[in-house]
Amino acid sequence: MKSFITAIGTANPAYGFPQLKIAEFMSDAVSMNEEERQRLFTLYRASGIRHRYSVLPDFGTAFKYSDFFKPGDKALMPSVSERMALYKQEALPLSIAAIENCLDQLGSFSKDKITHLITVSCTGMYAPGLDLDIVQSLGLSHSVNRTCVNFMGCYAAFSGMKVADAICKADKNAVVLMVCVELCTIHYQKSMNWDHILSNAIFGDGAAAVIVQAEKSSALALSPELFYCDLLPEGRKDMAWSIADFGFEMTLSSYVPSMIKSGIKELTNNLLSKLSYKVDEIDYFAVHPGGKKILEVIKDELEIKKEKCQQSFDVLADYGNMSSPSVLFVLKKIMQDLQNDLSSKRILSFAFGPGLTMESMVLEVVPSEFTKALEDDKEFINIEAV
Known part of the structure; x- marks a missing residue:
């Protein structure tokens, strides 16, 4: 299911x-x-x-x-x-x-x-x-x-x-x-x-x-194929969230991007190997826009083109880091960009948090029934023309 x-x-x-x-x-x-x-x-x-x-x-x-x-x-x-x-x-x-x-x-x-x-x-x-x-x-x-x-x-x-x-x-x-x-x-x-x-x-x-x-609607949808989580315990003190007398206090050190850099390739390989995918088979990367350096480190370390993760940079520019909703803003932008796309695609998504916790998932893009019907009609017309 x-x-x-x-x-x-x-x-x-x-x-x-x-x-x-x-x-x-x-x-x-x-x-x-x-x-x-x-x-x-x-x-x-x-x-x-x-x-x-x-x-x-x-x-x-x-x-x-x-x-x-x-x-x-x-x-x-x-x-x-x-x-x-x-x-x-x-x-x-x-x-x-x-x-x-x-x-x-x-x-x-x-x-x-x-x-x-x-x-x-x-x-x-x-x-x-x-x-x-x-x-x-x-x-x-x-x-x-x-x-x-x-x-x-x-x-x-x-x-x-x-x-x-x-x-x-x-x-x-x-x-x-x-x-x-x-x-x-x-x-x-x-x-x-x-x-x-x-x-x-x-x-x-x-x-x-x-x-x-549990059941797909007629519209474009995203279907999770696999989730995978890993920890970088050495970053436990560099990303933390605690309740103090004057509000909740965030610890976010400048070392976080370098720690993510040290673990992102292994995280990605472990996730994709379970599905027998390669990085170049991923069409979009929905990365939590935790900061510009984090996005750039992931882009460079995985050797992906910026256009494959442009939505993450755009969300960061327009909204900053909103914590948990941020990656959903990125996925929404990708869904909007794919509304008229007729082919199935895959999205690899990441988010990071206290621990240092590294979360990931692969999503399959399931085209809308309407666009699939249009594509079927085009194929039928082309066959008839021959």
Whole structure:
């Protein structure tokens, strides 16, 4: 049996800012001197990011319109409880926007068909949680099966997809809705610590929703062929996510790209060998846009052409790193690019997170029944002409 990703929807908050505008906020917030400011702007220019989104207006307004992040010392920064209250307020509407964008792609699809709900997030939590709020807001059955994937970081969409895939393979009537939502910017750290400076430079807010079904619809779909995970324990301290007194704190060292470089080829070979595929047989690479250096390291180490992973660079440029939804933004762009494609293709996808965890999967692109019918008609006409 197989599972099929039949639609992916995405959403971002109302506030969007150019990357260099955010840099102005960051330098002013900690009163950087000119040398520090120039170093920060160099980092932001080299990030590969043009634009990011936040649920807060602060990052483009230098404290003029919001009092959530107040100027002054760290003691004035919002507590964890205040940040969680903001998460509870903002995560649901952003999730619903992504879900609606997803379901709109399925035409007359009825929400009553949804049998399972998976929620994924690492930037906030509360109970009763986001899963129950989504059930209430969408009017889903109270008996819908619910699973929550929490605090797993940037690779968590893979964890959710594994659950959805297993459900669909076990139940031919299963229709799974998975929602990834992250409000990374509510955990802004006012600090000169380099880990915090780097995290403040790349993360943004966003949500993505996916419908996974046991039966393929008539539209283009992605079918997972295999998942594979590996660990690089030596990177345990270089990518971490912890709860502190003033928000969740990300540790993201500059060594992460080199660690991924040391393990990505072996990870890829181990995955593809199980399917008897070679790297040059992969048509698209959906890489989690964790950062520009990470994308470039993978491209160079696997010797793939940039056009095969261009969607990852584009998502990084337009949204930054949104943690778990990011790779789904990439897959959505690939699906959009393939809408009129008549041939079956394969996608290799990667994501990375605390541990250092390296997740991967191979997806088969299943063309829509409509485009396949058009291709069959063309072949028939050509035969008749002969």
